[in-house]
Structures are given as C-alpha cells and as structure tokens.
Amino acid sequence: MGIFDGKVAIVTGSGRGIGRAEALQLAAQGASVVVNDLGVSLQGGTLEARPADEVVAEIVAAGGRAVANFGDVGDWSGAKALVQQAIDTYGGLDILVNNAGVIRTGMSFNTEEADWDVVIHVHLKGTFAMCRFAGEYWRNRAKAEGGPVNASIVNTSSPNGLNGGVPGHVNYAAAKSGIATMTITLARELAPYGVRCNAVAPVAVTRMTEELWDTDLFPRESMAEKSPEGIAAVVAWLASDLASDVSGQVLQVHGRTCSLWQSWHIGAEVESPTGGPWTLDDAPQLRAQLFAGHDPGVPPVQ
Ligand SMILES: NC(=O)c1ccc[n+]([C@@H]2O[C@H](COP(=O)([O-])OP(=O)(O)OC[C@H]3O[C@@H](n4cnc5c(N)ncnc54)[C@H](O)[C@@H]3O)[C@@H](O)[C@H]2O)c1
Numbered sequence: 001m002g003i004f005d006g007k008v009a010i011v012t013g014s015g016r017g018i019g020r021a022e023a024l025q026l027a028a029q030g031a032s033v034v035v036n037d038l039g040v041s042l043q044g045g046t047l048e049a050r051p052a053d054e055v056v057a058e059i060v061a062a063g064g065r066a067v068a069n070f071g072d073v074g075d076w077s078g079a080k081a082l083v084q085q086a087i088d089t090y091g092g093l094d095i096l097v098n099n100a101g102v103i104r105t106g107m108s109f110n111t112e113e114a115d116w117d118v119v120i121h122v123h124l125k126g127t128f129a130m131c132r133f134a135g136e137y138w139r140n141r142a143k144a145e146g147g148p149v150n151a152s153i154v155n156t157s158s159p160n161g162l163n164g165g166v167p168g169h170v171n172y173a174a175a176k177s178g179i180a181t182m183t184i185t186l187a188r189e190l191a192p193y194g195v196r197c198n199a200v201a202p203v204a205v206t207r208m209t210e211e212l213w214d215t216d217l218f219p220r221e222s223m224a225e226k227s228p229e230g231i232a233a234v235v236a237w238l239a240s241d242l243a244s245d246v247s248g249q250v251l252q253v254h255g256r257t258c259s260l261w262q263s264w265h266i267g268a269e270v271e272s273p274t275g276g277p278w279t280l281d282d283a284p285q286l287r288a289q290l291f292a293g294h295d296p297g298v299p300p301v302q
Contacts, residue, residue, distance in 0.1 A: 002030030003240045008090040010034045010082060012073045012130060013100025015051025017206035018156070021228035022097050023055055025236050027064035032090040035059070036069040036082055036100070042207055044102035044118045065090075073100045073126030083133040092141075095239045096134045098127040098155045098179075103208060108170045116171050123175035124182075127155050131186050131197070139193050148194025152239045155183050155199040159252055162201055162261045163302045176201075180250050184263060187248030196247035198238045201261065202231040203254040225255035234258060267294055 004026055014023035015037030027033045037052040052068040059066035067089050071078035086093045102122045104115040131153055138151050160169050161176025180199055187197040203209070205218065205226045212218045218226065234253050237243055252259040270289040272278050278286070287296070 002028065003236075003242065004095070005030035007031045007094040008034075008086050008092050009095035009097065009239070010036060010069075010086050010093065010130070010134075011097040011099060012036045012082075012126065013038075014097075015039060015049075015055055017208065018202055018204050018228040018231050019097070019099040020051075020055050021232035022099060022235050023066070024059060024062075025229070025232040026095065026097075026239070027059040027066055028062065029236065029240075030064075031095065032065040033059060033067075034069050034082065034086045034089065035066050036071060036073065038070060038072050038100070040102065042102065043104055044122060072122075073098070073130055074121035076129055079126070079129035080133045082130065083137055087137065093134060093137060094151050096130060096151075096153045097235060097239065098130050098153070100126055101156065101208070103169075103172055105168050107168055111171060119171040119175050123172070124178045127179050128182060131155075131182070135186070135190055135193075135195065138190065138195050142193040148192070150241070150244075151193075151195045152243075153183075153186065153190075153195065153197040154235050154238045155179050155197070157183070157199045157201040157250055159201050159203060159254070162250065162252065164299055166301050180261070181263070183250060184248045191247060196238075196243070198243070198246060198248070199250045200231060200235055200238070201250060201252040203252070204228050204231050222255055230255070268292070 009026045009031040011019050011023040013019040014035045023033050023035050035052045035055045039047050039049045039051055041047055056066040056068045069082050069085055071082050073079055100122055104119050106115055138149050141149050157180040158176040160166060160173045161180050165173025183197050183199040190197060203226055205223050214220055231253050250261045252261055268290050270286060273282055273285055
C-alpha cells in the first residue's frame, strides 16, 4: 500500500536529477507515472540520449507503472499532448510535478536573445503550459462530476527566484520568480475546482550544481544531505493528501533545512505630506521616512 495508490502523475524533466528522484518516489508509493524528458544538455542543447526510457525501466523493474514522454514542455501542443497521454494511458491525472529546467549563465550585458528565450521557454512557459492544460482537464472534470476534484500541482522555483537572484543568472532568476508568483495565482484560480498548487525551491546535488561542488554552498561533507531524494520527499508530501490544506506555498529545501518563503511584502509605507499627489519637493522627506531603518542600497544576496 502506498500513499499514491490509484493516482496518476506527470513529472516533467524526470529523466535525470531531481525529477528522476520524484518520479521514482511517486511510483514507489503506487502512482502511475508519465516520465517526461526531452533529453537535453544542461544548457538546453539537443542530445541523443533518451533518459526518460531509463527511468521508466527502473520503475517497471521495481514493480511500478510508468510510461515515457519525450516532448518539450515549453511547446504548447507538446504540453497539451503530455496531459492527454496521462489521461489516455492511465484514465486521468491527479498530480502534476513541473520540474524540467535548463540554465544559461551570463551577465545581462552579455546575454544573447537565445539565452533569454530558452530559459523563459522551458521554465516559465513550460510550467504555465502544463498547468494550463492540466487545469483545463481538472476544471472540466469538476464541472462534469458536480464537485471539486482532488488534484495537486508542485512547481519548481529556485532560491535564485526568491532572493533577488545572484549576478549572472538574470534570465533564470526572472523565470523562477515568475514561477513562484504563478504558483500563488494558480492556487487561487484552481482552488474552487479542488486543485492545490505549491512550489519547491530546491538545492541539490545534480549536474546543474556540479560547478558549485566543494564551494561554500556545497561543502563536500554536506553533499549527501543535498540529495535529489530529499527534495523528492518534500514534493511527494506536497502532492499527497497529507498536505490537503497546503496550497499557494513556496518551500525551499536545502539539505536538512526546509524554509517557508513568503511573497513580496510591504517593508515601509509613507503618505504624501500634502495629502495630494507626490511632488518632487517631497523627495527628501519620502526618502527619510521610507528608508528609516532600511538600507537604500543594493540588497545583498541572502
Ligand atoms: N539542482 C539544484 O540545486 C537546483 C536549484 C534550484 C532549482 N533547481 C531546479 O530543479 C529542476 C531540476 O533540476 P536538476 O538539478 O535536476 O537538473 P537536471 O539538468 O539534472 O534535470 C533537468 C531535466 O530537465 C530536462 N528538460 C530540460 N528542458 C526540457 C524541456 N523543454 N522539456 C522536457 N524536459 C526538459 C532535461 O533533459 C533534464 O533531464 C529545474 O527546474 C532546476 O531549475 C535545481
């Protein structure tokens, strides 16, 4: 008996890394899993590899149920076909884990159009496209059944999308920040239909972080803690009925520490001294009051 017995899940980008661990964990708990992976390099270049096949074989060898999908999540019709594949193969969809990702590092002033486009395509458009078609399916089902379905989305943001982003990752930070905000909007839109939507911001030992191994962020002695399996456990919890009252939340998982991130909040608020619209003459007073107790300079990376 598993917590996902009878459930159907899609995990995008699950041929490797964190997604692979998520697909294996959902399947081990009884879910039938559509293992999606385009099989691209870290930067999104096409490879010959079909890692989704290998993960499906692992799941089946362990006695589970899985089928592969090799589509691009950022492709509108590919996302639609992926949702349809789950429905056609297993009779429905209960869990969507949006995990697929690529990275193109570079300072803003050196970024080429393709570096911007591919990162936004996979992360922001891919996450949205999958939620759009899964959401349509769940809304239709809720209407047909006359009540809410019980479904769950887990998106993948990043600490970089929540802390303002480190230099050299402006495309990635913008996309991951968009995913965090989208998660809250989708949670609000889909709640009436019985669909929860949360996100994780992982830190894990995968090929994406290989350049950081043995640095302060990934000291060798703590690398075992930052396993993809640890991220997958939190994702499985969020996807399950054990988290049935959790929605619109963004959790960072960094080794043993799981943190609740909360969205933009007001740090200070000032009324114009005249009670009318602001004028340039008000600027000194505005600055003094707005930044009383706050550093007005570039925020440090947390
Ligand atoms: N590893 C970390 O510390 C870390 C930190 C923050 C966020 N993340 C996020 O976690 C997710 C998983 O990253 P990972 O570290 O496991 O990386 P990974 O490179 O090991 O895995 C990503 C997978 O996504 C697949 N993919 C890429 N583009 C795709 C597309 N258009 N359609 C379908 N599949 C596609 C790749 O082929 C790859 O197998 C990503 O969204 C990443 O941005 C990871």
